[in-house]
Amino acid sequence: MARTSALLLSLLASQACAHTFIWGVFVNGVDQGTFKGIRIPAYNGASGKGGYNNSPVKDLGSIDLRCNVMGDVQAHDTIKVAPGDNLTFDWHHDIRNDTDDVIASSHHGPSLVYISPDPPTQNSFVKIWHLGKYESNPFPQAGKWSATSDIAKNFGHMNVRIPQGLKAGHYLIRAEIIALHEGDVSFKANPRRGAQFYPDCVQIEVTGNGTVELPEGVSFPGAYSYEDPGVVHNVYCSTETKKPKTSTTPCVTDYIIPGPTVWSGAWPETTSVSVGPVKGVTTATPWSTWIGTDSVVTSATYADVKSQTIVGTQKYTAIWSETYVTPTPGSPRW
Template identity: 75%
Template sequence: MYISAAILLSLLQGQVRAHTFIWGVFVNGVDQGLFKGVRIPAYNGAPGAGGYNNSPVKNLTSIDLRCNVMGDIQAPDTIKVAPGDNLTFDWHHDFRSGSDDVIAESHHGPSLIYISPDPPTENSFVKLWHEGLYEESTFPSPGKWSTTSDIAKNGGHMNIRIPADLKAGHYLIRAEMIAFHEGEVSFLKNPIRGAQFYPNCVQIEVTGDGTVELPEGVSFPGAYSYDDPGIVYDIYCSTDTKKTRTTACTTTYPIPGPTVWSGAWAETTGVPLGGVSAPTRATPWSTWIKNSVVTSATFTDTKFLTTMGTSTYEASWSSTYQTPAPATKRW
């Protein structure tokens, strides 16, 4: 497979319509800059056709479940942190601002954070934190969920601390939101519906002289199954409804994946944040991927001028750490 450097660069540029992904990272309250260290998901369609970043991953066997579409492509920079540092992931929908809605208000579900050595290996993702349904409600209200009632209501901020005494090295933080507005049936049974996964990976380098190594974790894909009760879940289920159901409604929600690692910090509350570094909006984009076909074009505003070409893309994850290539231009 061949894909030009120009196409790869343009895949890291721009924002027109997004679902949700990480636009920035704060370290101990200090913003690291727009998209720094973030493996930005590819666009799933042309601007004129309503394309957007991070079209949800629904296929649990796809490599895209690891770090999203084109998640194997490194960001040109890595964030340096130390054990005990507070990281705040700044999730957004359309632009990096307090007025942004972060994620669609119907996209109720859990939020999760994993860490893995970079590059990932078999069973290398270790869970550091999760939050799901934290306040039940009665039909037809879905209750209070992490994605919509916590992360979105708090400016898109998702918080984690680097584990104490973690061994120095390069790691990937895999942060994720899951939306259940169509999750009452599995994608395997009905590809039009199914739970929507929004994974996003951030490159970090842990410094210091720590000695703690990560335990065995889980793989992506592989950590989630269509048989898991936390993967197929009806957030609007009610025994008062007249819908025909094959299973009884539940009043609790089992968060998918493994348990949180005992070496993770128990406290995940946020720290005071400083201002956001400019820029806060991404520039227009001209490259997208759909059904593994990468298309590049030129345009002015929303008017297309020339289609420059297409190429087929297949994810290719390295088995050894590769130093990210610096970019001369990000946006």
């Protein structure tokens, strides 16, 4: 933790782009506290251009796709849950209350949840929920998507249940939103565009006497490909049978959510629950350190961020432990 403590002094106060990450987790409707158990993403925007810790990951070969930038850095605490508990992830853009826009209205796409033992290993992420496009509209309307018409319209709430009978132990929940507003081409073909991935990981400890073990899953990176139809997809013509003159890609009439199928051991239905009041802060404080392109650390004051001035850089390399390490208590990362 010492190697990263200087990088975690503070986080973003004012975020200009309508991106998103998890600010809190409700367990059976009870808030566990703002940022508790959450591996808060660091900055991952274009180097020297200012940036936000709610920016997307676009490189499918990057380790940042696992739990976002600096996802190897543990949160100081872990959320205790039991099999069958309902977890509500509270996604937000720049303030944790019901007035927040959660994510830009143009950022249509699917939502997905995986679970893995903590720490992850090869092929350890198992999908336990997803929702993509659930209603079609004629071109050029984008249809109704989980990210914008479900989660954003429900105050940023994404729900999932801990699998029945899951064996006790430490796990990571990897929750994700994929925005496809620029997904008509791949990031590999055009790095200025491409699908935007918003993964975020939450540390949980499952209690009880369950005996169910997770099956083999997928790896991050590795689970998604630029050839996947769910990664390269034109949301604005996805329901048209003929290719519009304005489109440069074939229009398809359905959408295939990327990644594996949902594990048969997951709950067949996940319903929303009523949530109680938020515990803790509802805004993030100014930060002075962030992660740049290719995980390059750029150190600056908040004034430097606003003026887009670079004052120094050094390389940050993610180091994932191969064995579980108990989180170190300390001051919150925000």
